[in-house]
Amino acid sequence: xxxxxxxxxxxxxxxxxxxxxxxxxxxxxxxxxxxxxxxxxxxxxxxxxxxxxxxxxxxxxxxxxxxxxxxxxxxxxxxxxxxxxxxxxxxxxxxxxxxxxxxxxxxxxxxxxxxxxxxxxxxxxxxxxx
Ligand SMILES: [Zn+2]
Numbered sequence: 042x043x044x045x046x047x048x049x050x051x052x053x054x055x056x057x058x059x060x061x062x063x064x065x066x067x068x069x070x071x072x073x074x075x076x077x078x079x080x081x082x083x084x085x086x087x088x089x090x091x092x093x094x095x096x097x098x099x100x101x102x103x104x105x106x107x108x109x110x111x112x113x114x115x116x117x118x119x120x121x122x123x124x125x126x127x128x129x130x131x132x133x134x135x136x137x138x139x140x141x142x143x144x145x146x147x148x149x150x151x152x153x154x155x156x157x158x159x160x161x162x163x164x165x166x167x168x169x170x171x
Contacts, residue, residue: 042058042139045072045114047144049083051116052083052116053087053115053116054087054139055087055089056111057108059072059097060106060107061106061107062109067110075090075094076090076093077089084116085118086125094108110151112136113126113136113139114138122136122138122163126161127154130154130158132158135152138150138152149168150163151165
């Protein structure tokens with residue numbers, strides 16, 4: 042995810058997080074980079090193809106895993122959940138945002154939107170060591 046976000050900087054990257062859900066814990070096994078198909082400048086927006094997400098979901102199930110969320114990057118901007126992010130969210134996915142400053146990963150955050158898409162709860166995010 043970090044490599045992907047740094048590689049497409051200063052554009053936003055996006056992708057699917059695939060893993061397993063154990064009670065309240067979601068563990069990302071691997072990330073699947075997806076195309077940002079947003080028309081025009083991609084420096085402050087991303088858009089996924091619905092069929093890419095369906096493909097990610099199918100691939101996850103074939104491996105007995107789940108599509109647990111979507112990640113995207115915020116180039117030169119903090120990892121906060123924006124109004125647009127909330128509007129484009131789905132309540133059953135976790136949304137991880139990676140903040141990239143000057144092409145380098147800075148920090149990340151994870152949010153879980155409510156069903157009405159009016160609010161997103163910040164989730165504890167445990168980032169791997171390497
Ligand atoms: Zn965003």
